[in-house]
Amino acid sequence: MNTFIIGITGGVGSLLARELIERGDDVSGLVRTAEQRQALAEIGVDGKSGDLTSIAADELAELIGPADALVFTAGAGGAGKEATTAIDGDGVVKAIEAARLAGVTRFALVSVFPEAWRERNLGQGFDHYIAVKKSADIALSRSGLDWVILRPAALLNAPGQGTVALGPAETHGEIPRADVALTLAELLHEPGITRQILELTAGDTPIPDAVHANVRTR
Numbered sequence: 001m002n003t004f005i006i007g008i009t010g011g012v013g014s015l016l017a018r019e020l021i022e023r024g025d026d027v028s029g030l031v032r033t034a035e036q037r038q039a040l041a042e043i044g045v046d047g048k049s050g051d052l053t054s055i056a057a058d059e060l061a062e063l064i065g066p067a068d069a070l071v072f073t074a075g076a077g078g079a080g081k082e083a084t085t086a087i088d089g090d091g092v093v094k095a096i097e098a099a100r101l102a103g104v105t106r107f108a109l110v111s112v113f114p115e116a117w118r119e120r121n122l123g124q125g126f127d128h129y130i131a132v133k134k135s136a137d138i139a140l141s142r143s144g145l146d147w148v149i150l151r152p153a154a155l156l157n158a159p160g161q162g163t164v165a166l167g168p169a170e171t172h173g174e175i176p177r178a179d180v181a182l183t184l185a186e187l188l189h190e191p192g193i194t195r196q197i198l199e200l201t202a203g204d205t206p207i208p209d210a211v212h213a214n215v216r217t218r
């Protein structure tokens with residue numbers, strides 16, 4: 001399988017790239033600096049230079065090339081409302097258009113639980129982030145592509161457990177980025193998961209079993 005990752009230098013994206021390479025897949029992705037490109041080349045990943053905010057959809061499609069799947073796990077982090085709109089929102093819309101132009105039908109989007117941390121009253125910036133993520137989910141779900149939306153709970157830089165809770169509705173908690181990456185790799189390799197929104201948090205089910213359990217039989 002040949003996968004292009006937008007957000008490949010990020011926490012989840014870099015772990016996913018390594019996992020896919022270990023499985024023997026071809027991996028490429030969008031990078032913003034020569035240093036990132038060099039570091040990725042050392043693990044066998046083909047970094048393609050571009051910035052999501054300024055690149056045109058047809059230029060992005062050129063970089064994506066003949067991939068089997070596109071993963072979007074980029075994010076503006078805490079960079080402010082404008083950046084959130086540009087990357088987590090418009091960036092996804094641009095990536096959907098680029099996937100179409102490149103002829104890539106499989107599209108996995110890393111989103112967020114709509115109710116994540118709402119009880120903390122984190123302010124307008126966070127409310128905006130949640131709203132933008134939801135609008136991106138809507139855009140992808142209406143795209144006609146072979147999409148999967150994965151909504152992980154709060155991300156931790158902790159060792160992966162190899163077990164999770166995954167389903168259409170889960171309770172928001174926490175999850176190591178390593179387990180998110182492993183789940184994404186498994187989802188990409190399971191064509192029986194299609195046009196589904198899946199929520200992901202810490203749990204007791206081995207990741208391959210959790211993914212299998214979500215394959216719809218009818």
Ligand SMILES: NC(=O)c1ccc[n+]([C@@H]2O[C@H](COP(=O)([O-])OP(=O)(O)OC[C@H]3O[C@@H](n4cnc5c(N)ncnc54)[C@H](OP(=O)(O)O)[C@@H]3O)[C@@H](O)[C@H]2O)c1
Nearest residue numbers: 007008009010011012032051052053073074075112154155
């Ligand atoms: N943090 C949480 O608790 C949480 C919870 C649920 C869901 N999520 C979502 O999970 C996803 C992954 O999160 P993460 O923490 O692993 O991400 P991260 O480490 O913050 O990485 C963000 C990625 O986006 C890239 N990026 C940002 N702006 C870009 C631009 N203009 N052009 C190209 N690439 C750009 C970054 O590239 P550079 O390395 O060049 O900056 C990096 O690869 C995000 O979509 C996030 O919204 C997060």
